[in-house]
Structure formats: C-alpha cells, structure tokens
Amino acid sequence: MKSWLKNYNFYLILPLLFCISNGILxxxxxxxxxxxxxxxxxxxxxxxxxxxxxxxxxxxxxxxxxxxxxxxxxxxxxxxxxxxxxxxxxxxxxxxxxxxxxxxxxxxxxxxxxxxxxxxxxxxxxxxxxxxxxxxxxxxxxxxxxxxxxxxxxxxxxxxxxxxxxxxxxxxxxxxxNTVLTIPESKRVLITSHDGFRYFGNKYGIQLEPLQGTSTEADVQSTTLLKVNQVIKEKQIPAIFVESTINPKLIEQIQKENNIIIGGKLYADSLGDSTTLASTYIGMMRHDIDVIGSALRKSYNDIAQHSAVKNTSIYYWIIGFYLISFLLLYYINRK
CATH class of the missing domain: 3.40.50.1980 (Nitrogenase molybdenum iron protein domain)
Incomplete structure (x- = not known):
C-alpha cells in the first residue's frame, strides 16, 4: 500500500516538475x-x-x-x-x-x-x-x-x-x-584620419580625403599629406575632423599648418560612451552629420583671419612678457 502511494505521489509530482523545468528553459x-x-x-x-x-x-x-x-x-x-x-x-x-x-x-x-x-x-x-x-x-x-x-x-x-x-x-x-544641402557645394569635403566614411560620402555627396586607408593599420603616405594640404588651400576647406578611435596627432598637425579648425570628433568604428549623444547608432550618425554641417558651413577666410589674429596676440604676449622681465631685472640691478 505504501509503495503504491509513493508511486502515485511520484506521478502527481512529475508533471509539476516538467512544467517548472519547461518554464525555466x-x-x-x-x-x-x-x-x-x-x-x-x-x-x-x-x-x-x-x-x-x-x-x-x-x-x-x-x-x-x-x-x-x-x-x-x-x-x-x-x-x-x-x-x-x-x-x-x-x-x-x-x-x-x-x-x-x-x-x-x-x-x-x-x-x-x-x-x-x-x-x-x-x-x-x-x-x-x-x-x-x-x-x-x-x-x-x-x-x-x-x-x-x-x-x-x-x-x-x-x-x-x-x-x-x-x-x-x-x-x-x-x-x-537635408543637412548636406545646407553646406556650400564647394565645401562638401570631409578630411578625416582614415577612410571610414566612403559609404557616407558616396551616398550623401561628400568628397572624401582620408589620411589612411579603410584600415587604420595602413601607414600615412607623404603623397596623401601633400594632396590633403593642396585640397584645403584650393577649395578653402574651413575644418578637418578627428575620429573617436584614432590618435588625433596628425590631424592636429595639418590643422595648425593650414590655420583652420578641428571641426569636431566624429564616430565611425565605435559608438560613443553613455555620456555622449553618439551612444546609439542613430545618435552617432546624427552627431556626425550635425558636427560636419556646422563646421563646413563656416567661412575659410574668417577662420584664417581669426587664427592669424590669435597667433599675433600670442606673439605680442610673449614680447610683452620678455620686455617686462627685462625692465624688472634692470630696475633690480640699479638698486
């Protein structure tokens, strides 16, 4: 009798165990x-x-x-x-x-x-x-x-x-x-660290002038640097761009040589972190085009003039510093 009850209880519990395990799965x-x-x-x-x-x-x-x-x-x-x-x-x-x-x-x-x-x-x-x-x-x-x-x-x-x-x-x-249409046609040139925007450029009508190829493992060629500098001067491009995953050193060098601006940081091979607008794919693409549009709509001449004024101001500050230092030393020595 007890044996039969044990078997009976087992068969009652078996469906329950099956339902639980099935639910977990x-x-x-x-x-x-x-x-x-x-x-x-x-x-x-x-x-x-x-x-x-x-x-x-x-x-x-x-x-x-x-x-x-x-x-x-x-x-x-x-x-x-x-x-x-x-x-x-x-x-x-x-x-x-x-x-x-x-x-x-x-x-x-x-x-x-x-x-x-x-x-x-x-x-x-x-x-x-x-x-x-x-x-x-x-x-x-x-x-x-x-x-x-x-x-x-x-x-x-x-x-x-x-x-x-x-x-x-x-x-x-x-x-x-719509944003690309707000950029003067002659200024629709995107200069970036590597060739990560070729599909973007082909689709939306922007000329690409990257420093490296599609892989960041490639070395930057001197002929590429010469071409990029020539394009900036001929087309009077007001801004170039750094990328979130690539060392900005070379882009910064080109920016200084041409007295233009770094238009901003672009995202291509990675989203931004949670503190940025680029933390989603849609946010990344919207950020990129808004940064590109804002920078390339600027006037090349205004930026060059502003850079020249800024450099001149720094030059005068340096002269002033040395002049004041010289006068102080002269005054101390006379005492």
Whole structure:
C-alpha cells in the first residue's frame, strides 16, 4: 500500500516538475553577441529586453587593431548567435571563434549590401557599410530575421520593434540629406584620419580625403599629406575632423599648418560612451552629420583671419612678457 502511494505521489509530482523545468528553459534569454557596438545597439532596439545582447570590441577601441581577450572566448562560447559585419572588418574573429569551441550561428549582417571594392587591393572591400543609413536598414532587417529565427515565440514583438526602428532610420537618412544641402557645394569635403566614411560620402555627396586607408593599420603616405594640404588651400576647406578611435596627432598637425579648425570628433568604428549623444547608432550618425554641417558651413577666410589674429596676440604676449622681465631685472640691478 505504501509503495503504491509513493508511486502515485511520484506521478502527481512529475508533471509539476516538467512544467517548472519547461518554464525555466523558456525564461532563459537567448544570447546574441555582436562584434562591434553599432549593431549591438541595433540588436538591443529590435529585441527590446527579450534577448541578452552583448558585444566584443569595447566602446572607443579600434576594431581594426583589436586583440581579443580571454573574456571574449567565454562570450563567444556562450553565444547562441554572433552578428558579424564581414567585408574584412573583423580580421581577428576567425581565430577567436575556432579557439572558443562555440556552436553559435554566425550571422553576416551585411548580406544584401553591395560592398565598395578597393581600388588598390584585389578582392578587398570597404567594411564600413553601416555609414550609409539605407545600408543600416538592411543590417537591422538581417538582425530582426535572426532574432525571429532564434526565438520565434516573440516574432511579433521583434517585427513591431523593427518597423518602428526602420521608420526612425528613414527619418535619420532624410535628416542627413537635408543637412548636406545646407553646406556650400564647394565645401562638401570631409578630411578625416582614415577612410571610414566612403559609404557616407558616396551616398550623401561628400568628397572624401582620408589620411589612411579603410584600415587604420595602413601607414600615412607623404603623397596623401601633400594632396590633403593642396585640397584645403584650393577649395578653402574651413575644418578637418578627428575620429573617436584614432590618435588625433596628425590631424592636429595639418590643422595648425593650414590655420583652420578641428571641426569636431566624429564616430565611425565605435559608438560613443553613455555620456555622449553618439551612444546609439542613430545618435552617432546624427552627431556626425550635425558636427560636419556646422563646421563646413563656416567661412575659410574668417577662420584664417581669426587664427592669424590669435597667433599675433600670442606673439605680442610673449614680447610683452620678455620686455617686462627685462625692465624688472634692470630696475633690480640699479638698486
């Protein structure tokens, strides 16, 4: 009798245990790992709080020169999916995946995008496709489809979020177009540290004059420096720009040589931190175009004149300092 009761109780409890374990499994969020912060942000927006989103390259770091850490191995191993840009952007990723032993799906979110081919290297492409906002819509759709495939129970939520986000991206695209139109056509020249804005320039009608190629590993050529200085003088470009992930030393040198201004800091390979307006993809792109527009609308002559006055003032201050020092020494010696 007792044996029968034990079996009876066991069969009563078994369905309950099944329901609890099933609930725990369904309550666990899928893990989606992005290689960089731009599509990590897209993943967060589209997934809401339904997915555990993380990324590899830290905010402010250069993805071209990134060296993975032991912590990255754990992230990759535990991921259900990895969102990858491809197009030669993550040269360090293949080895990281192999060493991690991960079973994660590898999702190339640039699928459907026409890449810009390198004019220098055979079979090489420019990886910075997200700098064209219409391409970013393709990124977002690929992420949405990935989430739906991994977690079909929440496909309606993902679809709703994607549609809202798509509309925000379309509005952003129009804002960039409108802002470029406010820049005098002859001044639509963007001089930056590296060639991270080629898609941006091609899409929105801005001439690109970068110091380095698409990868920051490339050396700056003397011929490039000569060309950039020539373009500044011929087109009377009022401003050049530093980038958030690249040493600004060379840009600052060019700025001083030409008596122009640093127009501001631009973001391309990384979002800004949480204290900046560039902490989201949309915020990053809006920040970039607003900074570019504001700086390139300035008058080259006014900036050059202001720089000349400033330099002259400094010169007079130095003369004044030495003159006063000389008079004080003369007065002390007479005593």
């Amino acid at each position: 369904h309550s666990q969020k899928i893990k989606v790992l992005s290689t960089a912060s731009m599509w990590h942000d897209m993943c967060k927006v589209i997934s809401g709080d339904l997915v555990d989103c993380d990324f590899i390259v830290p905010i402010g770091s250069d993805p071209h020169l990134y060296e993975p850490t032991p912590a990255d191995l754990i992230k990759v191993n535990q991921a259900n999916a990895i969102l990858i840009n491809g197009l030669t952007f993550e040269g360090w990723l293949t080895k990281l995946i192999e060493n991690s032993g991960t079973k994660a799906k590898q999702i190339f979110i640039t699928k459907g995008i026409k890449p810009i081919e390198s004019s220098v290297y055979h079979n090489a492409t420019d990886p910075h496709a997200w700098m064209d906002v219409e391409n970013a819509i393709i990124y977002a759709e690929n992420i949405y489809l990935t989430l739906t495939d991994l977690d079909p129970r929440h496909k309606d939520e993902y679809h709703f979020n994607f549609q809202l986000y798509k509309k925000e991206l379309q509005d952003l695209n129009q804002h960039i177009i």
